[in-house]
Amino acid sequence: MTTRRERMREATVREIQEAARRHLRAHGPSGISVRAIARDMGMTAPALYRYYASLDDLIAAMIEGYKGEIRETVEAARDTVPAEDLIGRLAEASRAFRRWALDHRPEFTMIFGAPPPGYAPPAKDAGPSPIGFGAVFFTMMADLWERERFPVPADEDIPPALRDQLLHFAKSCGLDRAGVPLGLIRLYAGAWVRLYGLVAMEAFGHVKFMLDDGAPLFEAELADMFTSLGLESPAPAGHRPSASAAQNADS
């Protein structure tokens, strides 16, 4: 049962996170400060230390929260497409990931930019369920493979060094689904890195020096990822708003 104190505490924690998020959106990552948050809540700064041991801890909690939201967003986008259209589901999930990144640049930066020197992910404790939204993509890919049986590299064609790495990865993350070949995990890793590059580069503003709209390249690369797997291209994106335009300069 939850005592009254516990409920109060929980509410305060939520309020802190909300205030922190407001500052992040309004003034960028450097706008998050213990004092500013406290001021926002009508409290004094040291009071926050009853809830978080340090600013870094508070930020770590924010990151975990955002990760969950990304997962939900991606899953919701996936479920927009009928279950039979696995390619469409994968594509729509990928698009949702990009959209979230562009609509939440500061948040995305916190999660996928360089972590502060001392940040450690919260040590996935007991739960059997593995990491986060990465698993969402992998599940779709595995489902797709089980149905389409698109060609994946044979075990012998994967360099031994990479094979070891992938095996370790599969085991430690619970991705060793029965009957899934190592080659599929190999392709998953490659695809994930590619998606990350595409989205991060654009979200960080490093694509603007060549293209002033990243959408066409994203769609083309997305299609290419499917065709290079021997699958057909996904249907073009539903007429969604093409994710807000300029904001920061770049390199």
Added chain:
Amino acid sequence: MTTRRERMREATVREIQEAARRHLRAHGPSGISVRAIARDMGMTAPALYRYYASLDDLIAAMIEGYKGEIRETVEAARDTVPAEDLIGRLAEASRAFRRWALDHRPEFTMIFGAPPPGYAPPAKDAGPSPIGFGAVFFTMMADLWERERFPVPADEDIPPALRDQLLHFAKSCGLDRAGVPLGLIRLYAGAWVRLYGLVAMEAFGHVKFMLDDGAPLFEAELADMFTSLGLESPAPAGHRPSASAAQNADS
């Protein structure tokens, strides 16, 4: 001619940059502070404002310096390989890029992480020579295509939206080399994004949650980029030290 004052000033600027770099390497991006640098030089903080209008300006200057160094590093690695072996040159340049990133994580973060909200690249003034190391890669790719004529997407096969973007890019960056088809620029953009994803993800520590050594995946993806172009894989990397191991945790 350079007056004495100018020489003095130049020397001081250099010393500032050196001190700033030391602090970056020693204490991470947040370790760069006007006061710390000044202290290091036996000066007081406000004195630095005679050389840079703000800390952000100082950091922008650092970034420009590092970009030049990356370019030199990449070019040097390229010239390690005989000029006929264009594939080897491209591969070695790519490996150098990765190596630099892993050996200079804080510096890489400053350049390729999210730029501070107000950062604008120094507006490539007059010089005909275009951007930076990106052009180094493109030149190699164009040379390779002129010799091997590997297949590139036909203009009609590029979605119109992307075509416009690429055309604009090619013109604005001086990449419209005579006889280079748009399809090659399309492939270049894709390859660059992929390389960025691979390297940034590893440098930011976001690959450690799946692989504890990024090298095998990097080599495999590098090879894949060539084979998917219909070219042969590059020779394995020369026995270089495999770029320092762990340092920060990740997500």
Added chain:
DNA sequence: TTTATTCGTTAACGCTGTTTACCGAAGCAC
């Protein structure tokens, strides 16, 4: 009712970027 625990306060330390006012020395014109 008494005792502990929790949550908030104020005060303070040492750090940060930046601005202001001031001062000596170097460079330059005459």
Added chain:
DNA sequence: GTGCTTCGGTAAACAGCGTTAACGAATAAA
């Protein structure tokens, strides 16, 4: 060489930061 100007430095100060310590009031547990 003298006088003026510009440059490169100083000290002092403002406003903000993360964090710790000491203390008081309210709440829960005994």
